[in-house]
């Protein structure tokens with residue numbers, strides 16, 4: 001993963017995004033936020049296994065905090081942003097599909113029904129969590145046809161396997177939904193508004 005070091009206005013603190021997520025990176029880039037990328041090598045499955053006491057939103061925060069801490073412990077100066085997204089459906093948690101066939105079955109099971117996306121974020125400095133937050137969106141998937149689903153999978157391909165719900169809301173993916181109730185950026189994987197507000201409060205971004 002290449003580092004992105006954009007010149008920070010006024011020599012502000014360095015922000016590191018501890019995520020391999022292309023969507024998270026694009027959201028910050030498009031918002032004009034100077035940052036570097038350093039992927040956090042966190043064993044998410046191990047954390048999930050000991051977090052059965054948490055609801056999906058709480059798990060998203062815990063995973064976001066783990067990613068932020070993993071990078072922050074190695075960098076004594078930067079502000080580190082970690083993030084994680086969980087998908088709650090039918091009383092359980094859905095994780096990324098391993099193949100397009102699995103994605104097809106996943107999307108068939110969710111069509112015509114509601115699921116929720118929880119996007120958690122955390123900021124860490126010097127190995128300590130200084131802020132965390134989470135936002136949730138209700139996703140109302142329409143009962144699309146098999147023909148539409150096949151066309152969607154063919155159009156989007158393996159890029160969908162990087163997305164927790166096996167879809168991307170942007171582009172053709174918007175046709176999978178009747179409506180969403182919540183914030184677009186939260187769907188893409190980051191509770192952008194509270195993250196930007198905290199970065200301004202902390203002086204990482206100018207007010």
Ligand SMILES: Nc1nc2c(ncn2[C@@H]2O[C@H](COP(=O)(O)OP(=O)(O)OP(=O)(O)O)[C@@H](O)[C@H]2O)c(=O)[nH]1
Pocket residue numbers: 018019020021022023024039040067083084085086162163164165167168169170187188189
């Ligand atoms: N472009 C796009 N990405 C989405 C959408 N919904 C979910 N995602 C992505 O699905 C991924 C959720 O997986 P996570 O485990 O939170 O993050 P990750 O991509 O594995 O990256 P790390 O932060 O390094 O763990 C994130 O990259 C989200 O950006 C969407 O509608 N559009």
